[in-house]
Amino acid sequence: MSELFEPLLRPYDERRRAELVAAYMAVEHAAEPVSEVRFAALREPALRRTVEGMLALTGRTLIRADQTRWISGFRDDVAAELARDPECVPPVRERAVLALVLIHSVAIPRAAGLLADDSWLSPYPTPVDELRRRTQLPVGELDAALRRLRTAGLVAQVKAGADDAGGFVPGPQFHRLTGAARRRLQEELILAAGPDSPLAAAIRARRRGRERDEGETA
Amino acid sequence: MTGGDGAASGGVDPRVLARARVRVLGVPVIDASEPVPEGTAAAGDGERVWLLPSWPDGATPALLEEYETAPMPLDRSGQARRVLAAALRCCWTRPDDAPWPGAPAAVADVLEVYGGMSRGDADLARRWATGELRRLADTGWLLLDEESGTVRPGPRVALWAEPSLASLRDLLRRLPEPPQRAEGGDE
Structure with a gap:
């Protein structure tokens, strides 16, 4: 073919x-x-x-x-090139829902020492109620965003069990991040969760330095 | 930055970027007059062309089964397959031909065929199937026109190799027949 x-x-x-x-x-x-x-x-x-x-x-x-x-x-x-193409970037609502899932299922358990540092997969589901409350999206729009994120493999649904209410975890696409992409995501989450923290300041300084270096070599 | 061998500003070969874009967008559609990016497969219906992934040596993701390797998961995959089968039963009207591009069929007929394949609450089955039709349209397996209430095979169907179609034809023949319409062969 x-x-x-x-x-x-x-x-x-x-x-x-x-x-x-x-x-x-x-x-x-x-x-x-x-x-x-x-x-x-x-x-x-x-x-x-x-x-x-x-x-x-x-x-x-x-x-x-x-x-x-x-x-x-x-x-x-x-x-990086694809991310500059608006057609290739998911709509803002889907990104918001995904960010919430990453915060609840990965960032918080990681901060509590429950998850390894370099993984974006997680056994800790983000409850649907939490998504409903924090996104403030109408139910229909939240459901549509979750449907598309699931189809894309960006989130996966965890059925309710005996001890928990179930919810959503990062999907299988998170296996497919390069080392650099995992680092970048980690940095973005720090910038979002604690923009005034010393860690965030260090990330911004490092990025400015990198941009300067790239400017000189281009 | 001054050009070079077709390098884009980021240094990525534009042909490579075009193929990467096809993967990100799923099954993007272009005008039939636009060029198909080199190294991409395509399925056209005269007016439009859908861009598809190009796989080596005619392989398809079905190859994963031989290696007992799980493919990307699909929610309610059994139901999705049955709804796709019901749609093909209605749209693939000349089974000796390839299923692509097929013919449009009324969504109502597809739901009727699906209803005949499933047990239990018929209303509930129709509701599930309607959601499933949308999901199959999102992923390029069907083309759904909700305004006119019609459905056609999707461009991904064009990736099925001829030798793999025999068992599918057998399967479809065993499904309930679509309702007979008075006005035959309308487009």
Whole structure:
């Protein structure tokens, strides 16, 4: 159907080629990072570089989840370009709902020492009541925003259990953040939650410094 | 900043950026006269063209099943599949052809077929199915025109490879028939 990948795949025999295609489709479409035990093209560094090359054709890159598991996500430079395109940015209501879920499900438990520092996934659901109260959105609009966020994999619903009322947690897309994207998100949350804190001042100073450096090299 | 080999201001190849955009936007639509970005698949109906992901060697995400790897989760996936099947039963009127672009069908007919496939409260089933039609339209599996009350196969259907269609044709033949309309073949 497409010649896009042909130059990268042509040098390989049929078996290798199938392994490359399987690894590519797996990291692009799986819900969670996939184990390299299952995918030869993720296990072997030379083949993995080719998977990386295939992903780069659409602006994506491999992300290592832990020692032996992989998934894909947007490259940082591509994500920055896409974020400048208003069509590619979700509407403000969806972003507001998502920010609330991140604050309740990740930032607060992390501050309490319940979550590891570098993860944006969380077992602590944000109750729907909390979203209703804090967003002040009419129920219909909140429901529509949650529906679209769920479809996009940005939030996931947790059914009510014996001990809690259920609610929403960050969705599987949060597996797909690069290290730099995770850091940026962490900084944004600090800037939003404590704009007058010393930590926020340090982040702003570091960003000013980085912009100055980039200005000089451009 | 002074150009170079087609580099954008951020240094990202504009062809790469165009493909990345297609992934972010889902199934974006362009005018048939606009160029399709290189390295993107497309499904057109004469007037408009929908941009689709391009996958290597005819693979589809169904490949994940062979590797027992869970795909991105879909809420109420069984119900979504049944509603999509009911819609195809009505829109894929010439099963020997490809399902894309298919023909428009009345939403009422799709709900009728869906009702015939499900047990229990018929009103409730229709309400669920109506929500499901919207969700399938959001994700490019169907094209829904709520004003005229019609639905058509969505551009994603064009990604199905011919060899995978046989079992789908068999399945659809076993579903309830859509209600017969007096005025046949209206567009």
